Amino acid sequence: MKKIVRSNYFKITVLAVMLLGALSLGFILKEKETGKEYTQPGMVVSLPDDLVKRAAIPGLPAPDDAEKAVPVYGNWKNFTTKDGLPSDKCYCVRVSGDKTYVGTHDGLAVYEKGKWKTYTSKDGLSHNGVVSVDVSEITGDVWIGTLGGLTRWSAGKFEIFNQFNSGMPNDLVYMVICDGPDVWVTTGGGAGRYNTLKKEWEIFTEQNAPMHEPWTYGVSAGDGKVYIAAWGGGVIEYNPKTKQFRDHTDPDGFMEIDLQPDDGLVHDITTATSYADGILWVSTYFGMSRYDGKYWKGYFKEDSGLASNFINFLRAEGPCAFMCTDNGFSSTNGTNWVTYKKNENDANGVAIVTTGGVKKEIPQSPSISHNFIIGVDGQDDVMWVATSKGVSRGEKLKL
Amino acid sequence: MIKRFLFFSLFAAVTLLNVYGQAKPANYGNIPDELVAFDKYMKAYKYHFLEPMQFYGAGREKIAPVGLKEIRIGFLGPLEGTNLVLMGKQMLNGSTMAIEEANKRGGFNGIPYKLMVHNDVGLWGAAANEIVKMDDEGVWAWLGSIDDFVSHVAIRITLKLEIPNVNTGNPDPTFTETNIPWVIRTIPDDRQACYVMAKQMVDIDKHKRIAVIRTGSRYGRVGVVHLNRTTTRLGYPFILEERFKDGETDFTDRLERIKKTNPDAIAIWGNAKESALILNQIRALGMNQPVYTSDRVISEEFMKIAGKNAEGIKTTCQYNPDSNDPKLKAFRIAYRQRFGIEPDVIAAHAYDGMNILLSAVQKAGLNRAKIRDILTDNRTFQGYEGVTGKVIFDQTWNNIRPIYAAKVVNGKFEFGPAPRWVKEEVIYKKVSREGEY
Numbered sequence: 001m002k003k004i005v006r007s008n009y010f011k012i013t014v015l016a017v018m019l020l021g022a023l024s025l026g027f028i029l030k031e032k033e034t035g036k037e038y039t040q041p042g043m044v045v046s047l048p049d050d051l052v053k054r055a056a057i058p059g060l061p062a063p064d065d066a067e068k069a070v071p072v073y074g075n076w077k078n079f080t081t082k083d084g085l086p087s088d089k090c091y092c093v094r095v096s097g098d099k100t101y102v103g104t105h106d107g108l109a110v111y112e113k114g115k116w117k118t119y120t121s122k123d124g125l126s127h128n129g130v131v132s133v134d135v136s137e138i139t140g141d142v143w144i145g146t147l148g149g150l151t152r153w154s155a156g157k158f159e160i161f162n163q164f165n166s167g168m169p170n171d172l173v174y175m176v177i178c179d180g181p182d183v184w185v186t187t188g189g190g191a192g193r194y195n196t197l198k199k200e201w202e203i204f205t206e207q208n209a210p211m212h213e214p215w216t217y218g219v220s221a222g223d224g225k226v227y228i229a230a231w232g233g234g235v236i237e238y239n240p241k242t243k244q245f246r247d248h249t250d251p252d253g254f255m256e257i258d259l260q261p262d263d264g265l266v267h268d269i270t271t272a273t274s275y276a277d278g279i280l281w282v283s284t285y286f287g288m289s290r291y292d293g294k295y296w297k298g299y300f301k302e303d304s305g306l307a308s309n310f311i312n313f314l315r316a317e318g319p320c321a322f323m324c325t326d327n328g329f330s331s332t333n334g335t336n337w338v339t340y341k342k343n344e345n346d347a348n349g350v351a352i353v354t355t356g357g358v359k360k361e362i363p364q365s366p367s368i369s370h371n372f373i374i375g376v377d378g379q380d381d382v383m384w385v386a387t388s389k390g391v392s393r394g395e396k397l398k399l
Numbered sequence: 400m401i402k403r404f405l406f407f408s409l410f411a412a413v414t415l416l417n418v419y420g421q422a423k424p425a426n427y428g429n430i431p432d433e434l435v436a437f438d439k440y441m442k443a444y445k446y447h448f449l450e451p452m453q454f455y456g457a458g459r460e461k462i463a464p465v466g467l468k469e470i471r472i473g474f475l476g477p478l479e480g481t482n483l484v485l486m487g488k489q490m491l492n493g494s495t496m497a498i499e500e501a502n503k504r505g506g507f508n509g510i511p512y513k514l515m516v517h518n519d520v521g522l523w524g525a526a527a528n529e530i531v532k533m534d535d536e537g538v539w540a541w542l543g544s545i546d547d548f549v550s551h552v553a554i555r556i557t558l559k560l561e562i563p564n565v566n567t568g569n570p571d572p573t574f575t576e577t578n579i580p581w582v583i584r585t586i587p588d589d590r591q592a593c594y595v596m597a598k599q600m601v602d603i604d605k606h607k608r609i610a611v612i613r614t615g616s617r618y619g620r621v622g623v624v625h626l627n628r629t630t631t632r633l634g635y636p637f638i639l640e641e642r643f644k645d646g647e648t649d650f651t652d653r654l655e656r657i658k659k660t661n662p663d664a665i666a667i668w669g670n671a672k673e674s675a676l677i678l679n680q681i682r683a684l685g686m687n688q689p690v691y692t693s694d695r696v697i698s699e700e701f702m703k704i705a706g707k708n709a710e711g712i713k714t715t716c717q718y719n720p721d722s723n724d725p726k727l728k729a730f731r732i733a734y735r736q737r738f739g740i741e742p743d744v745i746a747a748h749a750y751d752g753m754n755i756l757l758s759a760v761q762k763a764g765l766n767r768a769k770i771r772d773i774l775t776d777n778r779t780f781q782g783y784e785g786v787t788g789k790v791i792f793d794q795t796w797n798n799i800r801p802i803y804a805a806k807v808v809n810g811k812f813e814f815g816p817a818p819r820w821v822k823e824e825v826i827y828k829k830v831s832r833e834g835e836y
Contacts, residue, residue, distance in 0.1 A: 147560075148528075148531060187527075188552040188556070215555065232577075266445075269577055286445075286447055308455075372456035389457040
């Protein structure tokens with residue numbers, strides 16, 4: 001071995017390797033410095049200032065605006081099949097009064113006074129796969145969107161709506177919401193509005209609304225308007241009074257890029273909308289958008305506190321939006337962020353609080369039950385998140 | 400002497416590693432440099448699809464069930480009630496053949512595979528209901544479909560239910576641009592076809608006035624998007640774009656409008672039957688322009704209806720059906736023996752796709768998340784050599800292998816390598832990327 005090390009061939013080889021290594025490193029660093037890294041996988045391209053400037057968006061909360069601070073939740077309590085859920089795979093959660101409704105792959109679980117009770121198709125649900133739940137503020141009826149129809153739970157009885165008995169657009173109900181006397185559903189065959197007073201369905205597809213296709217997956221309502229997340233078609237804004245539509249799409253028109261960060265929706269593959277405090281929040285599988293009626297702002301994992309760009313669902317409450325991503329649970333007021341992440345190998349995790357660009361990690365024990373988040377809802381100082389491995393209940397922390 | 404050889408070998412290896420180990424910038428979807436969106440003017444803020452999506456959800460911990468009598472694999476295809484039935488049956492045949500062969504080899508550890516066949520109807524999102532049924536049936540993965548609309552609706556629910564999907568027949572470029580980490584596609588898409596067709600029409604055949612007639616379905620609407628964008632970027636946008644409905648038989652009014660524009664080439668984007676009828680009516684109107692078509696004309700149905708009018712038309716093909724590959728020859732013989740007909744492009748890709756799917760089940764076991772992991776790891780099936788050739792997955796698990804050009808000569812399609820986009824012929828050059836291709 002010593003002979004080899006002392007030989008000229010070895011020395012030449014080592015020298016050559018070092019030279020080539022240094023050259024390679026210099027090449028890479030030079031590219032990074034000059035912003036010529038054209039397609040760095042998954043990253044936001046570092047652009048010279050004169051190409052794209054992200055102008056300040058008027059109306060966004062200031063980083064030190066304590067009144068609009070993003071609340072931090074903790075003291076998580078996690079529930080799985082061991083605690084009485086019919087399945088660990090939880091699709092949605094909705095809180096109403098003393099009851100919490102959790103939609104799972106194998107039935108609807110209702111939490112009340114510390115106990116779980118399960119309802120399935122044997123009890124009258126249209127399908128065991130419950131993907132969305134809402135409660136009518138007017139009647140108290142519980143509307144349950146399932147993989148096989150819509151179910152109304154009223155006065156202890158289950159009533160089934162499907163495309164054959166009621167004229168619904170499709171049996172797979174991705175989202176159901178109650179908006180006054182109207183019940184809105186979004187399906188792969190279009191959006192539907194059920195007038196509970198007239199007992200009539202009105203269906204919205206590409207035939208009568210500005211959608212590319214009738215693939216609708218999310219819906220929310222606010223300030224007299226309805227916002228439909230149309231897969232591949234962005235957001236369809238509908239005014240039920242005037243019957244006027246307005247569509248919002250990604251202005252660049254290309255699936256493979258986001259040309260400008262704050263020019264409109266970040267992508268047309270939208271998954272959910274939520275409207276609160278005059279702000280429309282939109283989730284996609286490519287990032288998130290915020291729209292105040294005049295300005296759009298885009299958020300990506302790479303330029304904000306968002307846990308992941310793949311967002312299954314979002315819900316806004318007051319000034320904050322809560323995002324269910326495939327790799328963590330995030331919340332924001334548009335400026336500051338809190339992201340919850342569970343450790344891979346144990347039940348603990350962290351809340352990553354980003355305020356004014358400064359990150360602080362708060363240890364949480366236990367953390368949320370899983371990082372793949374599918375649903376969220378909160379009431380008062382309690383937050384529930386539905387995950388692919390159970391449902392979690394957290395309390396607002398006094399920091 | 401040996402020492403000297405070893406040192407020089409080491410030196411050469413290190414040098415090569417340095418040269419080829421550099422991350423070479425690659426455009427998503429084989430987009431030619433000169434066609435990258437807005438690239439002539441500015442860089443985009445964010446580029447998608449440059450790294451594979453991960454699946455972070457639960458499921459890998461699930462224990463495989465015991466006591467199963469059959470291993471269920473889903474199939475979704477147009478088998479009745481649509482204009483795609485011929486293709487649907489070919490897809491079913493290809494899938495069935497792969498299943499039967501796998502069962503002859505012993506199935507899954509001695510348990511036979513069973514194909515759970517579902518018909519799709521591209522209406523009111525019915526495909527979603529079929530995927531829910533598959534979940535209720537307990538399929539481990541599924542193959543399908545062909546129609547753009549059906550396939551999109553189906554993969555949204557496959558994401559929700561977390562069932563792996565292998566698509567072998569839908570050419571819609573946006574299909575894999577949805578970021579769904581449960582879907583792979585083994586048939587090259589229309590983005591690749593459009594690049595080849597535009598190259599052929601404009602750069603090679605020097606056409607400047609191109610008129611298009613296409614189906615109004617999503618297949619036509621989305622299919623020609625990249626053709627239009629590409630010819631436009633080359634300086635020659637369509638002079639006219641006419642539409643028709645699937646099932647129509649008389650296209651005279653639209654063809655007369657096209658005739659008035661005096662195009663020097665006509666492109667048809669549609670299914671085999673309508674494309675053949677349009678071609679016949681083009682010639683009947685005395686229009687002798689060169690005709691280019693989408694790849695669905697590569698079928699017995701088209702040749703039968705178009706007859707002599709088919710002579711000279713140019714199109715693309717996702718593989719080379721006349722390849723001398725012994726695997727393809729054996730497949731064609733076995734297919735003819737089993738089904739009594741010639742396999743088409745859909746059958747061949749379904750056969751390959753189902754073999755990939757079954758191989759993933761065999762390797763991963765009875766766990767959907769683990770089957771997904773194997774299908775999408777971009778290692779296990781990267782470079783898979785099927786009867787249709789090599790599979791080259793990009794980061795969206797879309798097969799971006801080079802496709803073929805086809806032309807009807809003496810009443811028969813002849814296939815050859817598709818023209819490449821060569822840097823020297825670009826309409827402008829990006830200084831920052833000189834020397835790379």
